[in-house]
Amino acid sequence: MYVFERKEIFFQTLHPVTLLLYILIMMIGTILTTNPFILMGFMTAVVFALIVAKSFKTWIRSLRMYGYMVIMLMTINLFINNMGATVLWVGPVVPVFGRISISLEAIIFGLVMGLRLFIIYSLFIFYNRVMDPDKALSVFSKVFPKSALLVALTTKTIPYMSQQLQSASEIQQCRGLQYYTGNHISRIKNRLPLIKVLLFSSLEDSFNLGESMQARAYGSGPRSCYYPLSFGGRDILVSFSSTMALLALVWSRMLGWTEITFYPKLGTSLTSKQHLYMIIVIGIFMILPVLVAWGWEKWDYLKLKI
């Protein structure tokens, strides 16, 4: 069950704007890029960031669910996509889908898509671990009051909903519903009431929470901020790094280096030496904040200085 924990983690000490910038650039970069080398740079950065944020184990544990999802997507793509030129296997004709064929391009496309999903999924886990929802609400509610509130409350509500799901599931079992016996369809059908209970209860709870917030003057005028937030050395370092990575990404995109063609034949991932240097630059600027975080953790001098 996810509950936000405040710990001595470098990324938690950053200004929410810095942190959001770093995560957003990686996320937007992943969405806009199909070049596997750039994606691998992002992947390395996010995996090391998770390790430095002490959430590697949580991430590994949650990968099972992600794994099922990616395998399913890759399999579907493999069978319904007939655009690849390098055909490896030709199967029978299936109604609606036509002739089933598996091509090298479809396999590579599936792997790249899987990698992108992997990075985005890992970024969400990283965000949940390091972004203090209270800090985010305090800071972002000045600019985006509704969105900030929505994100903060969602984060806060997850553990409560998980608890509620558990108790509602117990109750429905005691009413005679079978969750663990019977066929798959009846099990899924028997779980539908849980979603209804959860939805109704969440709506009621939100109404009560809103009332309490109104009674405490939320949204009634200008807000002050509990956090003495100022841009420190670490924020400047991480923001600089993120901005440089962003500029490098924009430049690469303008030159067409962030994408490769998959169909009908695979394009080249590396077109020139300059292309390689640019990929290295993007990778370095994405990994630099992780290195600083690691140094901050290990080296007291750095902790004092930034």
Place this chain on the structure above:
Amino acid sequence: MGLFEIKNLTYFYPDREKPALDKVNLQVEEGEFIFLIGASGCGKSSLLRAMAGLLPDYYGGKIGGGVHYSGSSLGKWDKNQLAREVGMIFQDPEKQIVMTGVKQEIAFGLENINIPYQEMRRRIAEVLALFGISSLKDENTFHLSGGQKQKVVLASVLAMHPKVLLLDEPTSQLDPLAAQEFLNYVQRLNMEWGLTVILVEQRIDRCFHLADRIIFMEDGKVLHSETPRKTVEWAAEKHPQYIPPVSQFFSKWRRENIPLTIKEGRAVLNGMAVKEWINPYKEERNSIEATGNAIEILKLSNVYTTYNKKDFVLKKVNLHLWKNSITVILGENGAGKSTLLKTIVGLLKSVKGKIEYRGKDITHLKPEKIAAHIGYLSQNPNDYLFHDTVEEEIFFNLKVRGEKDDKRVEKILDLLKLKDKRKMNPRDLSGGERQRVALGTVLVTNPEILLLDEPTRGLDVVLKDELGETLQVIKHQGTSILMVTHDVEFAAEISDSVMIMAEGEIIADGKKREVLANSLYYAPQINRLFKGINDQVLNIEESIQVINKIIEQAAIG
């Protein structure tokens, strides 16, 4: 002129034809402690909401008349400024906490009213110290107990330095110890800081004597507004359930100077009592169990349960439940009471020991199989409700078993007085009615055993009496009841046997009088009143028998 001036206040919730508040006139002086009483739905909470400026702003609806605070109509008050003056606390702490951190939650209100950072830090440190929760300042609010959460909510409101505190059943979700601690803080805030307090609360015996004035409401109207002593005299005949048990007892035989507390009551009794042993309670010797005709319906032998495979939450639990009986389990939070019920219904598996239903081992049966014989009503009735109508909700338990209605739903609607609500959506009902629907879903399958987890939580005195009557009917129809509660008065009223649990073990088990009478912590108010005069008395009826005997003896003497 009063701090609050309420004139002809009438309010209709959206789409309702009956007013929630009906021409309410009221004046509240600065520094007053007002205790609002009345049946569920009589308008107490609506009145508080109107005073906090939430009606009609948050709820919509139609409003007439006016609420004036400090000489100005609430409508003219800037919302930000009003929140600095009037703080409100609601029932369930979980539904009020916005932030994940304790300090941040306290800061939430201060940020909203634009308090500068340095001032905020000072105020947060002060309220943390005031409520003794400095050690929790870095905790995640999710990990706090109910009592701690409600203290954080109170601290969060207090940090805004309000002049008025409106409290809408703030202890209804708390255990007795946490509730008492919370009420002590409220009393201190009124006595030492001069805060004006307006409190709605079901724990009448704990709050009556704290107030300067009691306001009794009925059908949206203020029927009575007087000092506690005058209110006791007024309510003794018409609304006795709304006065403390001690006062109820004395009101049976005197009309003036009715004591409000045990201390006052004992002073009266000491002045006239013949302190000799009177024991009119021999009926238990003829109880079912004692006559040897008892049918053991449920038996637990040496049951152990654990959540983490290391620490046992239940340890060596032995329990016997007899047919047609009501057994109550009392104990502190975390004693293992709810775990025991969950273990019986198969939601938790015992790692050691045996659970037998009518001699048949059910230890390893799945919950849905056990449910055919043992009904379970959890603390939160909302977990049961997802159908569009009350009757569909109740019928669902038969439907999943493939059973026909056979007019059973009809009988349950009748028993639980829900006939006029049958076509309503259960989520549109009040808390007490929702609980009756949840109970209906359990009872419709005619279980032989009924397990209830804190069924009186959040119920007012009238609903509690009704629940007690229903449980007696169910018992006489052949169902055995095992109930977990914190409500000692309710236990003393309806139970046959009582068990006390502590640290996962049953530390006391016997007839209710053996366990409750003369107990330091679990004795009902009437028993404490009669301590040393007749230690066996548990409720008002019994106490009247004793006092009649004392008067008789005094007359003879």
